[in-house]
Amino acid sequence: MIVKRDEAAGGETVEALEARQPFRFPREMVIGLLALAVLWEMVSMLVPPFVVPGWGRIFRSLAGLRLDFVLITLARVVAALLISFVLGLGLAVVMYASAPFERYGRPIVRLFMAVPVVCWILFAVLWFKWVEFRIAFVLVVVCAPVFLVDVLDGMKGVSKDLRDMLRSFRPSRTHFFTKLVLPATLPAILTSWKINLSLAIRVVTIAELVGAVTGIGYGLVVAQELFSVADVFAWTLILVVILFLAEALLARVEERVLRWRA
């Protein structure tokens, strides 16, 4: 009998094989983005700078921005995502354990998901006075249902074959959950983190437009009031880079945590 591992490298560990894989330069991505940047620069030469500023202006704006705002926005996103995850996971576990709770709860969650973000922002402004709470409220109310639905679907998707196998060994309820349901749901959990991370970064800037005196959203408001298109582009660039970095980080985490996948 031959094992894939044997075929590959005479019994070496998977980790060793992974470690030997050379870094692949993302050539297509870099060329595509560079082409866009060149096109941008060419357009900036043809139109006034208050419409499309050149890269020189944008980088000068970048140097002058309050970079502490980036950290503040990131802190808001991370805190709200953690709260949303705990809340979403907790409710998913309860709904998984109790069918009636799920039957009554699902429509409410769907209702929450159908409400546009801008409406949640208006509710937050009308209901709450404290700005940080407003922002956290909007982020949690948008992200927690995504965690809940994705994690619950992941839990319910555990194959009957595996559930029957484990049940044949008579696990306790806790063991059934910790040894089977939770690890089997890990791919769904990571997917929901990926979805929510980009969602939260886009939503937090809108939430910060209303009432906040710190953060990237506030920075965008100031840029708009000063008619500084270069500043708006600089903030946008920062947001896009944050999103790319966060996605790359999650992809690394996923690769590591889900290395058991074929």
Add this chain to the structure above:
Amino acid sequence: MKGAGAIEVEGLRKTFHQTGTGEAVVAIERLDFVIRQGDMVAIVGQTGCGKSTFLNLLIGLERPSGGRIAIGGRTPYDDFDHFRGVLAAVFQQDRLLPWRTAIDNVRLPLELLGRDPREQIERARAWLGRLDLARFERAYPHELSGGMRQRVALARAFAIEPALLLADEAFGHLDEVTSAALRRTFVDLARMEGNTAILVTHQLEEAIDMGGRILVFGRPGRLLADIDLRTWPADKVGRVRADIQRMMHENQPDPQFTT
């Protein structure tokens, strides 16, 4: 546990109701037989004769619609937790947890029993060694061949030293050589450990190859014959095989094999 693996089946029935129509479907019409502690039994029958349903009732995953099934005097569905560490099953698919390495898959039932972590590792390692998998204890299931994965599943079942071992079409889907080798391993280990062992299969050759008692199931879930091959002279086994084939084909019992 003395007698812990003895099985009594009396007037056992199982009916399912179809989703939507609610129509009743009889999976097991009536079964009556006894399996003694330490016996090795093959259950053979065509698709739809209730073999897997019977196994699910035996494992305790389903409740009988009527009659009684008991292991060591207790019912597996109602006394579900009593059978923790008493029975183990090997299924058609290996059903290994893909996120666990081979050794961690073998450890799984020992973790459920709350065994000391050092003992879990030692025992899992010993069983992997007995099944020629010592070199692959750190491999994930997707890195192993089908036969190796099934051997890990065997090690997982044997690791808790159960009184009752069940195999549900566990070897038939593999190639002939691997299948025969695994079946032999299963039988030898079960004999060595003194387990009661039940092999469910639709392949008559597999059942005969075990060389023990054969229960022939007919549709829907009834006993066509109860044959102990050890009581038949070797030169008569060919005739017995032909008789079983005929019974399975005609779905009719043969009085010479009815107890």
